[in-house]
Amino acid sequence: MSETELHEEAAAPESQLDEDDRLKPEFVSAVLDAVDEGDDEAAHVLVAPLHPADIADLIELVPSERRADVVTAISDLIDGDVLAEMNDWVREALVDALEPHQVANLAAELDTDDAVAIIEDMDVEDQREVLRALDPDDRAAIEEALSYPEESAGRLMQRELIAVPEHWTVGDVLDYLRGNDELTTDFWEIFVVDPSHKPIGTCELSWILRTPRAIAISDVMKREQTLIPIDMDQEEVALRFQKYALISAAVVDLSGRLVGMITVDDIVHIISQEAGEDILRLSGAGEGDINEPVLLTVRTRLTWLFVNLGTAMLAASVVGLFQGEIAKFALLAVLMPIVSGMGGNAGTQTLAVVVRAIATNQLTESNTLRMIWRELRIAAANGATLGLAIGAGTMLVYGIPWLAVVIAAAMVINNVIAGLSGVLIPVTLDRLRVDPAVSSAVFVTMMTDVMGFFSFLGLATLVGLGG
Known part of the structure; x- marks a missing residue:
């Protein structure tokens, strides 16, 4: 070139x-x-x-x-x-x-x-x-x-901000801003504080620029404000910015004094980071950063893969209880992965919705029962629809009425279990102060696998398909 x-x-x-x-x-x-x-x-x-x-x-x-x-x-x-x-x-x-x-x-x-x-x-x-x-x-x-x-x-906060006393006029504020070269140049609002440096209101720059100089800043400011405690988790901070459509917010220490501010450009990064973390935690992939050292990634993923190995062995032990029936009726081995697999997919769907609802404060103690009832109805409807479809397909392909009934019933049972597990497991972990995004997927998968195999093979044994 x-x-x-x-x-x-x-x-x-x-x-x-x-x-x-x-x-x-x-x-x-x-x-x-x-x-x-x-x-x-x-x-x-x-x-x-x-x-x-x-x-x-x-x-x-x-x-x-x-x-x-x-x-x-x-x-x-x-x-x-x-x-x-x-x-x-x-x-x-x-x-x-x-x-x-x-x-x-x-x-x-x-x-x-x-x-x-x-x-x-x-x-x-x-x-x-x-x-x-x-x-x-x-x-x-x-x-x-x-x-x-x-x-x-x-x-997360930055210390560079503009704070003025409540007794100043708009003119005093303008002279202060213009006469101090060391002040920060990036700000959207001015914080008004009392003599003990506690924030009592905020004033947007546009209001100051359009107000006569003689007006007191306390007459222009907005007294309603969202204060951020200094020890608040950044995810909770992001939720407040989203809920109240904030551009910036004051950060206060334990005594209520103004010590910094957080701006929306920092929050956009946090929202993206927290959302990505939750998705990756559900899969057990750690941080999921392509620049993360290979050995650290291997160690993180192996931890959860070993946990999954344990749950898979538990599911296999359930199958082992019915190995006699499977040996007598080989079709059971062909069809049982369908029941557990569909239950796992249904559980993952519910889990993703619930974990997101918890993370965004949509799901609280006041509406948990309503959420459980909602997901139970969805799971039953989906299970019934899938059960009818797989039952009809099984009857069409194999021509065995009881086999069609068993797989249809097992599909309904496992979908209901998947729906309940997808809600109850993350909610329980959240109540125990355990991050539901980290641990829920393993337990939901275990429940759908174990109950999928158990319901299908158990029903088949009851009706004598392996006899």
Whole structure:
């Protein structure tokens, strides 16, 4: 690629992205080719027009063994904003390769919440070195944030905000904003506090700009506000933002004093992260991050695979109770996986709905019985429909009336069991303070397998199909 073509492509960043706003493979290859040829300037020209999020994507897309070379070639483009957008595992590896003073310089460019995200996964000794390299004010803010539990509002919030006393006028606020260069420049609302620094209201910037200077800020502000306790879990914070359509919210400490704020751009990330975690936990796949180390992924998945192996052996032991009947009537072995498999699918459907309802606070103690009754009716209706279908099919293929009746009845029974299990198991785990997304799938699968085999083979034994 000639220098003219290089600059033309760099001048049109949209040409580097496909219709889904993902970096095109040919662009990634062009950057890698420039790095391999030792032409750091060409690589720099290609990457410079990209948004920080796209630069982070570029580093994630290149093979892990070549990331160091790419980062070296475009090192002056790797700033705090790029690190904040980067995948956790990729960022951790990159930060480990940097000197403490370099990490400190990057962290100093960021809001407190983003700086904490970079530093929190470092080794304790490396953390100390980075903190020592920071300015005292930045160091104090980050150390305070690190003292709060992971995935809490204290870790998520940023300290940079605008708070004014209730006795000020709109003019006082405007003069304050214009006369202090050190104030944060990214904010949507101003918090009004009382003399003890407790928030008593909020005021949107648009209201301030449209209000005469002489009006008291307490007359303009909105007194109703959603306050976030500093120790609240980030998932609960996200639910409050969704429920009340918040753009930003004040974070208060245990005494009710204003200590920070959380903005919606952080919440969008949390919502996506929490939703993905729940789906992956249901399958026992751990974090499911393609950048996660292979050995860690193997260890995480094996844990749940061994649990599944135990439940599968339990189901096999139920089949073993009826091996005499199966030996006399081989069709039982052919048809019994259908009953357990369909029950498993039905249970998974119910489980997914219930886990989501729990995660979004749709399912509470006040409506649990109604939810159980709802899913029971759905399961019975689906079981009856599937039972009639499989019964008719069995009669058509094999011409054995009692076999058709048995498999139809077993299908109804197992679907009802699946529906009840899909509700009761996650609800029970949630009441016991165990994350239902982590453990429910294993128990629901066990119930549908065991009851599927038991109902089908048990009914077949009762009617004498194996006799």
